[in-house]
Amino acid sequence: MEIGGLLVLVALAVLVYRIFSTRRLKRSREKRIQDVESELLRMVSGRQDVADRLVRLEQTRHPDKPRYWHLERAVEQLKRDRR
DSSP: OOHHHHHHHHHHHHHHHHHHHHHHHHHHHHHHHHHHHHHHHHTTTOHHHHHHHHHHHHHOTTTOOOOOHHHHOOOOOOOOHHH
């Protein structure tokens, strides 16, 4: 096999690997977000309005952070307040 063909195969393999690893990371991140959302909802007895309000409060306090961080922060604040 010539060098050019080998380089094309290697480039294609790297591209396929990056596509699949990116998808796997995205699914993993989405799963973590769903888990934290579920935990927050459980902690407020299924009250979606309360959960949304807690997340919005964290978004107001820390607008530069991602949604996942706001969810985790709301859960941690509830845990702290319940001690």
